[in-house]
Amino acid sequence: MVTSTIITKIFGISLLAFVFACQTNVATQAQQDKSSPFSPTVAKPKLSEIDNDAIKKVLESAVEQTTLTKTYDPAYVVLPYPNGDVPIEKGVCTDVVIRGFRKAGIDLQKEVHEDMSKNFTVYPKKWGLKKADSNIDHRRVPNLQTYFTRKGKSLPITEKAENYKPGDVVAWDLDGKGLTHIGLVSNIWSETSKRYLIIHNIGGGTQAEDRLLDWKVIGHYRYF
Numbered sequence: 001m002v003t004s005t006i007i008t009k010i011f012g013i014s015l016l017a018f019v020f021a022c023q024t025n026v027a028t029q030a031q032q033d034k035s036s037p038f039s040p041t042v043a044k045p046k047l048s049e050i051d052n053d054a055i056k057k058v059l060e061s062a063v064e065q066t067t068l069t070k071t072y073d074p075a076y077v078v079l080p081y082p083n084g085d086v087p088i089e090k091g092v093c094t095d096v097v098i099r100g101f102r103k104a105g106i107d108l109q110k111e112v113h114e115d116m117s118k119n120f121t122v123y124p125k126k127w128g129l130k131k132a133d134s135n136i137d138h139r140r141v142p143n144l145q146t147y148f149t150r151k152g153k154s155l156p157i158t159e160k161a162e163n164y165k166p167g168d169v170v171a172w173d174l175d176g177k178g179l180t181h182i183g184l185v186s187n188i189w190s191e192t193s194k195r196y197l198i199i200h201n202i203g204g205g206t207q208a209e210d211r212l213l214d215w216k217v218i219g220h221y222r223y224f
Helices: 004-014 053-068 093-103 108-118 141-150
Strands: 169-173 180-190 195-201 206-209 216-221
Touching (some): 053 093, 053 206, 093 180, 093 195, 108 141, 141 169, 141 180, 141 216
Antiparallel strands (some): 169 180, 169 216, 180 195, 195 206
């Protein structure tokens, strides 16, 4: 088990009643020691070097979230705008991506709200809204998918793990019925599965786990 002290040393400098689309009751893998962001099956994580400064910042934030965000809370919250966020100790799957991008200077709350306000008809109509809502729109998986696709950041979906690179955003259908989830591809390499771990929040706080191909991939995006 990797301790928080080691995580900080590795990443600190060198790695530098409302429904969310990512809401899920799917249990995570075996209950983990919350002092470590890693799945207990990952005994010796191997880190890949990151040359892109933006990706480095995104992943720094994501790793930091594994030590700070301990719960999953899908409650609707009125947020400041721009750069609004819920308390760091809680969040949903989309918040992992949103917080990571903010560290790299991209405020998805602002970006999605502005695009959705001007192009409301091209965004999903699952929630009965008649106009954009800066409190929640960016925190819904289908809206992030639409935004990334509209900005030309979408990549082909494959089942080949080697096509998913550190900093990529991946979206999944958890149950085959539209229960969606989203996360970030880390630069933490699993020698066992020969693929990068995913940093996400699926119910037990933000964690780094080997889950890339556990569910049906419905979106693959590379922003930076």
